[in-house]
Amino acid sequence: MSVIEIDEELYLRMLSIEDAKELFRLTDNSRDYLREWLSWVDATKTVDDSRAFIEHTLQTYRTKKGCTAGIFYQGELVGAAGFNSFDWPNKIGYIGYWLAEGFQGKGIMSRVCHALTSYAFHELRLNKVTIRAAYENKKSRAIPERLGFVQEGQIRQAEWLYDHYVDHVVYGMLAHEWE
Numbered sequence: 001m002s003v004i005e006i007d008e009e010l011y012l013r014m015l016s017i018e019d020a021k022e023l024f025r026l027t028d029n030s031r032d033y034l035r036e037w038l039s040w041v042d043a044t045k046t047v048d049d050s051r052a053f054i055e056h057t058l059q060t061y062r063t064k065k066g067c068t069a070g071i072f073y074q075g076e077l078v079g080a081a082g083f084n085s086f087d088w089p090n091k092i093g094y095i096g097y098w099l100a101e102g103f104q105g106k107g108i109m110s111r112v113c114h115a116l117t118s119y120a121f122h123e124l125r126l127n128k129v130t131i132r133a134a135y136e137n138k139k140s141r142a143i144p145e146r147l148g149f150v151q152e153g154q155i156r157q158a159e160w161l162y163d164h165y166v167d168h169v170v171y172g173m174l175a176h177e178w179e
Contacts, residue, residue, distance in 0.1 A: 004069070006115045010108060012069040012081065014061065019070060020051035022077050026100050033101035037137045039161050057082075064088070071099065071112055078103040081112045083120070091127035093120045097143070104139070113143050121175045128174050134159065135167040144171035 004012040015023065024047045027034065035041040044050060060066035068082035081097035095116055099109050113131070120126040131149060133140035145151075149171035158168035 004115055004119060006111050009074050010111055011072050012112065012115065013072055015054045015057060015068070015070045015080070017051060017054055019077060020054055021047050023054065023070070023080075024050035026077055026079070030100040030102070034098060035162075037134055037140065037161070038098060039159065042162070060085075068096075071097075071108065073103060073106070073108055078108065081109070081116060083116070086124075086126075091125070093124065093126045093129050095129060095131045097140075109143050110146050114147055117147065117173060117178060121178050126175065128172055131171045132158070132168045133171075134161075135169050137166075141169055141171075144173075147173070148177075149173045150177075 002014055006012065024044065027041065027044050027050065031041055040053075044053070057066070057068040060068070064086065066083050066085050068080055068084070070077050071079040071081055079097065079099035081095070083093040084096040085094050086092070087094075093116075095113060097109055097112065117129050120129045129149075131144040132155075133144070135141075135154060150173070152170045152172045155168045155170060157165035159166050
C-alpha cells in the first residue's frame with residue numbers, strides 16, 4: 001500500500017519521515033482528546049517521537065508485520081489508520097485507527113475502515129479483519145458496527161490506560177461476509 005484513493009476528498013498514504021513534524025503537531029493539538037483512549041499519547045513529547053513512530057511503521061511494513069498509513073482529508077494529514085499487525089498463517093488483519101479531534105463527525109473513519117477492509121480482502125487476500133475498541137469508547141465502536149462487523153466478544157482488562165484498565169470489545173468481519 002503506497003496510496004489508497006478512497007474518494008475525491010480522502011486518501012491513505014504511507015507516512016514518510018518528512019511527515020514527522022506535521023504528525024507531531026496533529027498529535028500535540030489533539031493531545032487531551034486522544035489521551036482518553038490511546039496509551040501512547042503521553043510518550044509522544046517531541047517531533048523525534050513522531051519520527052520514531054514513522055520509522056517503526058516503515059519497518060513493520062517492510063517486514064510485512066503491519067501497515068500503517070496517514071489519513072489525508074482534503075490534502076491535510078488528519079490521523080492514522082491501518083493494520084497494527086497481521087497474522088499471516090491465519091490470514092487475519094488487525095485494524096487500528098485514530099483521528100484528530102477537529103475532523104470527527106465527517107464520516108472519515110468509516111470510509112477509511114471500509115477501504116482498509118476491502119483492501120484486506122481483495123488485495124491482501126485475508127480471510128478476516130478484526131477491530132478492537134475500548135468498551136466505553138462509543139465513537140470507535142460505532143465504526144465496525146456501522147460497517148456490519150460482528151461483535152465477537154469482550155476481553156476484560158485488555159489494556160492499561162495510564163491509571164486504569166479498560167475492557168475491549170472485539171469485532172470481526174470474514175471475507176465471505178464482506179460482499
